[in-house]
Amino acid sequence: MTTPAAEHRSEPMLVVRNLVKRFGDKVAVDGVSFEVYPGESFGLLGPNGAGKSTTLAMIAGLLRPDAGEIEVGGLPLATRRREAQRLLGVVPQDVALYPELTAAQNMGYFAALRGLRGAEARRQIEEALALVGLTDHAGQRVERFSGGMKRRLNIAVGLLGRPRLLLLDEPTVGIDPQSRRHILEATRQLAATGVAVLYTSHYMEEVEFLCRRVAIMDHGRIIAQGPMDQVRALAGDAAVLRLPWDGVLRDEDPAALGRQLGVPVETTGGEVRFILPRGPEQAVELLGELVRRGVPVRGMRLETPDLETVFLALTGRALRD
């Protein structure tokens, strides 16, 4: 499934074609193709180890592909890497900051590395800190920052040089809700100003919030790609039953319960999600089973397909176990 280029008025900012990367016998990226257009956040979704970071590292020019092509702003990465990299902002999973320096000093250092000087550097630093909500913390040393604030600063660093293509590698893993909101909102604003954003995540709700187009990766391959509604439709009848976690399954291990009941389960943010391949009617059986086991059901929500259920429908596995 592909999006007709005609839908987009501009040329793609990123073209990835038949990308392959091997590590020894392991094929980490296996024939991946997609495009990202100016002004859109394109979601690259997949479980840990799917090959998302490896794909991003190749686009960033940090890893050489074994096969395939990458073009950034029409420039082939293989032959015009330096020019292409000037259009790119990369925000890696690991935070790379100097803890003993303030946020502003870190930004100043990375701005200089990017070749920015004087008033232009100051303007860009100010803008980037404002976008991620760190203006009031500019003078604070990074060692006193929370994990979420460090991630936001890491993103601000990635924005120096005003990239036309921003690569965000799972920017919200393990951070507080406030920082997460800042990051999602900043990403949205950037896309609104015309930046092409490639957003990788294994949180489908983030991708559903940010992205109109998405690719789902598993074992190095793209197993579904296209506009969100079309990809969602691949879930067929599957549904998700969400139950509050606190107090409900106190004495039960939800993963073990899921295995016994034969349905994939994941636990996130105080609730358990049971994924029901056969759709809503399976919820009746499942609830009956929970009641038989004496599990007090104090609330529930039954939802129609999201990207989680798509992944299950296509692979038979939950995105996050």
Ligand SMILES: Nc1ncnc2c1ncn2[C@@H]1O[C@H](COP(=O)(O)OP(=O)(O)OP(=O)(O)O)[C@@H](O)[C@H]1O
């Ligand atoms: N330098 C490397 N050497 C050997 N194997 C690697 C290397 N980098 C990645 N891999 C393997 O390639 C596969 C894809 O890894 P990758 O980090 O791209 O996945 P991912 O989807 O980004 O997952 P995560 O969210 O865990 O980073 C994994 O099986 C990983 O173990």
